[in-house]
Amino acid sequence: MPCNQKLSLSDDIFYDIIGHEEAKELLKACLLAEKPVHVLLAGPPALAKTLFLWDIERATGEKAVWLVGSATSKAGLWGLVAERQPQILLIDELDKMNAADTAALLSMMGGGRLVRAKKGTDLNLSHPLWVVAGTNRLTGLSPELLSRFAVRKIETYNRSDFLTVVKGVLVRREGTDPELADEIARRLDGRTQDVRDAVRVARLAPQLGMEKAVRLLLGT
Ligand SMILES: Nc1ncnc2c1ncn2[C@@H]1O[C@H](COP(=O)(O)OP(=O)(O)OP(=O)(O)O)[C@@H](O)[C@H]1O
Numbered sequence: 001m002p003c004n005q006k007l008s009l010s011d012d013i014f015y016d017i018i019g020h021e022e023a024k025e026l027l028k029a030c031l032l033a034e035k036p037v038h039v040l041l042a043g044p045p046a047l048a049k050t051l052f053l054w055d056i057e058r059a060t061g062e063k064a065v066w067l068v069g070s071a072t073s074k075a076g077l078w079g080l081v082a083e084r085q086p087q088i089l090l091i092d093e094l095d096k097m098n099a100a101d102t103a104a105l106l107s108m109m110g111g112g113r114l115v116r117a118k119k120g121t122d123l124n125l126s127h128p129l130w131v132v133a134g135t136n137r138l139t140g141l142s143p144e145l146l147s148r149f150a151v152r153k154i155e156t157y158n159r160s161d162f163l164t165v166v167k168g169v170l171v172r173r174e175g176t177d178p179e180l181a182d183e184i185a186r187r188l189d190g191r192t193q194d195v196r197d198a199v200r201v202a203r204l205a206p207q208l209g210m211e212k213a214v215r216l217l218l219g220t
């Protein structure tokens with residue numbers, strides 16, 4: 001259903017994301033703005049970029065359409081947006097989008113008018129469309145596409161953030177005992193900055209013990 005009502009978002013939309021306070025504030029402001037401000041979250045792996053998109057999808061339900069890289073149907077992004085008429089388009093892995101969908105996206109992000117793709121697939125964009133996307137890299141994305149986004153870089157965690165995030169993720173998402181989570185976070189401190197390493201250690205620790213899990217997984 002087409003819809004241009006102002007979004008209502010709960011204040012704790014990103015409750016399961018630890019830290020990233022500025023990105024949270026920016027995203028909320030952009031989603032609540034009267035007119036679209038598109039956001040691209042860019043940064044290395046395992047920094048919760050996809051989690052941001054999930055949270056927006058969870059909070060906005062049917063108003064959002066989710067896409068990883070390119071649209072999979074033959075009708076492509078035009079077809080998807082024409083059919084579903086979303087208010088929010090969530091695109092994970094924007095750097096993997098194909099040329100046809102990227103061209104469609106460029107037109108859609110202008111917004112506020114009827115865009116003619118081909119006969120029978122006119123797209124009424126008088127209903128504004130918000131785009132929130134994630135990417136690992138900015139290289140390869142065209143300047144005209146980047147110009148349409150507020151590009152928010154997500155930086156690799158510093159040591160203290162890494163400790164907090166690892167403990168939080170292990171306890172809250174993995175159900176790890178808080179003491180073990182703390183031990184794993186300290187053991188990995190300075191050895192890796194990838195939260196997914198900690199998750200792997202936590203998953204193997206019951207079988208192997210924490211020390212052996214770290215040694216086999218990370219070789220240290
Ligand atoms: N700040 C954080 N708060 C909560 N969970 C986090 C945070 N940072 C990382 N994680 C956890 O790390 C894992 C990876 O997160 P996610 O998939 O969102 O990363 P990503 O930035 O999209 O990575 P990629 O670029 O590889 O796709 C998830 O299990 C997620 O719960």
Ligand SMILES: [Mg+2]
Nearest residue numbers: 049050092134
């Ligand atoms: Mg991701």
